[in-house]
Amino acid sequence: MKDLLTSGFNELQTEMMFSDRIADVPRSFIREILKVAISPDIISFAGGLPNRTLFPVEELKQSAIKVFDTMGRDALQYSNSEGYLPLRQTISNYYLNKHHLKVDTENILITSGSQQGLDLLGKVLINQGDEVVIEEPGYLGAIQALSLFRPVFRPVPLRDDGIDCNILEEIVTGPGPKMMYTVPVFQNPSGITYSPETRKSVVQIMAKKNCYIVEDNPYIDLCFEDKISESFYAYLPERTILLGTFSKTTVPGFRLGWIVAPDKLMNKLIIAKQAADLHTNVFTQMLTWQYLSDFDNDAHIRKIISVYGRQRDAMVEAIKAYFPSDVKYTHPKGGMFLWMELPRNFSSLELFNIAIQKQVAFVPGDPFYTVKRASYPTLRLNFSCSDEETIDEGIRRLGEAVRELGTRI
Amino acid sequence: MKDLLTSGFNELQTEMMFSDRIADVPRSFIREILKVAISPDIISFAGGLPNRTLFPVEELKQSAIKVFDTMGRDALQYSNSEGYLPLRQTISNYYLNKHHLKVDTENILITSGSQQGLDLLGKVLINQGDEVVIEEPGYLGAIQALSLFRPVFRPVPLRDDGIDCNILEEIVTGPGPKMMYTVPVFQNPSGITYSPETRKSVVQIMAKKNCYIVEDNPYIDLCFEDKISESFYAYLPERTILLGTFSKTTVPGFRLGWIVAPDKLMNKLIIAKQAADLHTNVFTQMLTWQYLSDFDNDAHIRKIISVYGRQRDAMVEAIKAYFPSDVKYTHPKGGMFLWMELPRNFSSLELFNIAIQKQVAFVPGDPFYTVKRASYPTLRLNFSCSDEETIDEGIRRLGEAVRELGTRI
DSSP states (O other): OGGGOOOOOOHHHHHHHSOHHHHTSOOOHHHHHHHHTTSTTSEEOOOOOOOGGGOOHHHHHHHHHHHHHHHHHHHHSOOOSSOOHHHHHHHHHHHHHHHOOOOOGGGEEEESHHHHHHHHHHHHHOOTTOEEEEEESOOHHHHHHHHTTOOEEEEEEEETTEEOHHHHHHHTSSSOOSEEEEOOSSOTTTOOOOOHHHHHHHHHHHTTSSOEEEEEOSSTTOBSSSOOOOOHHHHOTTTEEEEEESTTTSOSTTOOEEEEOOHHHHHHHHHHHHHHHSSOOHHHHHHHHHHHHHSOHHHHHHHHHHHHHHHHHHHHHHHHHHSOTTOEEOOOSBSSEEEEEOOTTOOHHHHHHHHHHTTEEOEESGGGOSSOOSOOSEEEEEOSSSOHHHHHHHHHHHHHHHHHHHHHO | OGGGOOOOOOHHHHHHHSOHHHHTSOOOHHHHHHHHTTSTTSEEOOOOOOOGGGOOHHHHHHHHHHHHHHHHHHHHSOOOTTOOHHHHHHHHHHHHHHHOOOOOGGGEEEESHHHHHHHHHHHHHOOTTOEEEEEESOOHHHHHHHHTTOOEEEEEEEETTEEOHHHHHHHTSTTOOSEEEEOOSSOTTTOOOOOHHHHHHHHHHHTTSSOEEEEEOSSTTOBSSSOOOOOHHHHOTTTEEEEEESTTTSOSTTOOEEEEOOHHHHHHHHHHHHHHHSSOOHHHHHHHHHHHHHSOHHHHHHHHHHHHHHHHHHHHHHHHHHSOTTOEEOOOSBSSEEEEEOOTTOOHHHHHHHHHHTTEEOEESGGGOSSOOSOOSEEEEEOSSSOHHHHHHHHHHHHHHHHHHHHHO
16 A cells, blocks of 8 residues: 555645635734744733733632532533523523623523634625625624635724714615624724714614624623623614623633524524534533632622723823824723824834834734735734733833834834 | 614514525434433433443543642633644644554644534535535534535445445546545444455545545544554545544543644644634643543543443344344444444334334434435434443334334335
C-alpha cells in the first residue's frame, strides 16, 4: 500500500475544496491583535474579557461539588437539546424580576454562548442575499457568525442615542431586511445605549415589517448608573429575538448563553441546535443553576459594576488629561467598552503600530464595519481588565501615540 | 405604544422567514421516539447512550476540585478557539500510542462533541449540490448535520465487511463527491466493521480523488475482541479527516470531541469554530485533561468493554432463542449497537407500534437512510444501557412482536 501514500491535494485543488461561504468569513481581527499584545509589558485595552480577578471561583467550586454529589450521573449523560429545565426557569424568572418581561420557559433555548445563538439564527433565517441590518460600528462576532450565511449587510450608523432611525426607515422599505441585529445597551464596540425615544422610533418603524429584531444584551446588567430595563420585546414580542449570556455576569469559560424566540422559530432553532452539537454541556448548565440557586449573584454583579465603573471613570479622566481636544469619545454608562473617534485623516491602524512601540494596545475600528476600506479613524478601548493605575498609564502612552501620529500627518 | 403590540407574523409570513436550508434538515427521529419510550415500564433499546452506571463520577469530581484549586481563573475565562493545548497533546499521544498514528497537536481542533465537527466540516466544505458519500444505513447525526448545507447524498450500501466498493467506485468517477463520511469501526447503526481488505479497496479507490474521507471513530476503543487500529489516515493522511470524542470512553455530558485535519483545512475550520461558539467550554476541557492525567482511563475503558461485551452476548443469545430464523442481524465486535433485518415485506414502523404495546422500544431503520420511502424492514438495537436480564426480557417481548407482525402479513 506504500505506493498509495500521496502528498495530498495541490494548492489549487485544496482551494477548490472549500465552500464558497467560508471565503466570506473574516478571521477574527482581535485574535490576531491579541497575539501581538500578549507580552506582559504591554498594557492592553484590546481584549473584551471580563476581569478574571472577580470570578466567583470558590462559589463555583462548591456548586460543582454539590452537582457531582447530588446529580452526578444526570450531569454527565447526554441531555436534551433545549437545555436544563431549571436553568431555563431561572432565566425566565430573571426576565420577569429584573426586566419586567414575561418569557415562557419553552421559548428559551440554552446555547453554547450567545455566539452560538447567532450561528443558529443565521442557519434558520438567512438565505444567501437576504438583507441584515447591523449597527455601524457593529459587534464583530455577529458580523463573523452571520457572514457564513452570505447575507447582504445593511449598516446603519450609530449616534449618541442609538441607531440612526432616518436611515433605518429608508432601508426597511420595500421587501427589506429579514433581520436587524442590535446591541441596544452599552453596545460593543461603542458603549452607547439607545435612548427611550430611539427605541420607540425603532418600534414604530419595525412594527409592521417582516423582519426579526435580534436584541443582544450581554452587558445590560452591568450598569453603573440608572438601571435599564427597556426592551424591544416589550413592544414586539413576536418579532423580537433576545440573546443573553452568563459570560459577563458569571464566567465566560463555560460558554453558556441563551436565545428567546417565538414558538415556530424556536422549533426550527431546536432542530438547528441538535444538528450543531446535540446540546450544550449539561454539567456546567447544572453547575451554573446550582451556583445561581445557592449564592447571591446580584451581589456579585454589584461588585463587578463597582470595579468596572471606577475603571471607566479612570479611563475618561485620563483621556481628558492626556488626549488632544479634537479626539471624540463615548461616555458609556455601563458595559466594558469605550469608543474613540480620531480626526478624519487619522488611521487607527497606523496608530496601532505607534502604540505597540509604546507598549499599549487597542482594537482598531476596522473589524466593526461591514464596508471595508483602507482604514478607519476609530478604535475600541476596553476598561474591564485593567486597574485604575494601569489605565492611567496606558491612556497616557496612547495619548502620546496620538500626538505623534498627528505630527506625521 | 400599546397600539403597536402586534400578534406577530401570520402563518405564511412566518414560513417565508425561514431559510431554505432548514427545511432540508430532519428533526431527530430518535428524539421523538425517546419521548414515547420514556415510561419506566418500557424496556428501551432505542437510545444511543453510554451506560451511566459506569461514569467515573468520583474521579471527575476530584479532577474538578483540582482544576478549581490550581488553575481556576484560567479555566473560567475566555480561551482560544483551537482548544486547551495540553488536552490536544493528550489526544496526539493517544493516536500515537493506541493507534500508531502520528498526528500533530496543531492539526487537532477541540469541538463541542464530534457532532460539531460535522457542522464545521459542512460549513467549510459543502456548497449546495456537492456530493457526499454516506454509508447506507448511515449515522443519522451526520445526515442531520450535513443536510443543513444542502449536499446531494450518495448512499453506498454496507455489507458485513464494510462499504460496497463496487458501488463506491462507480460513484466517485467523474467530478465525483467532495466528502465520504464513514464510521468504519462498530458502525452506528449497523455495528459492522470494515475488513482490512475493504479498507485497502477504499484507499485504492480514493487515493487519487479530490475527496476527503471523514473517518468518525466514536466507538473504536470499545472493542470486545481483537483490538482494531486500522485507519484511512495511515494511508491517506492529507485526504483523511478524523473525528473523535470523549463521549463514549469518558462521559458525554461535557460535549467534548475533536477534529484532525490537514493544515489548510484546519485554518478554515478554526475560522468556522470562532464563528460558531468562539471555543468549547474550557473548564471541562481542563477537567478532562486533569482526569486523564491523574486516573487510569484505560482501566475504565476495560470495565466498559467488559460490561458492554456481556450485554452484546446476552442480546445475541436472546435473539437466537426468541426470534424467527428468517430474521438477520449483525454480530458487532464492539460499540453499542446491533442491526436487524426483518423479511422484506415487514415494516419496522409497524413493528414499533406492536412493540410499544408490549413495553419494548427500538429505533426503526428509517432515519438512517437518505432515500426516504414508506418504511424499511430494519431496526437498530442498543445494548449498552440495559443489563443482561433486562436484555433477555426485552428481546423476548420483541421476538413476540415480530411473530405477531408476521401473522398479520
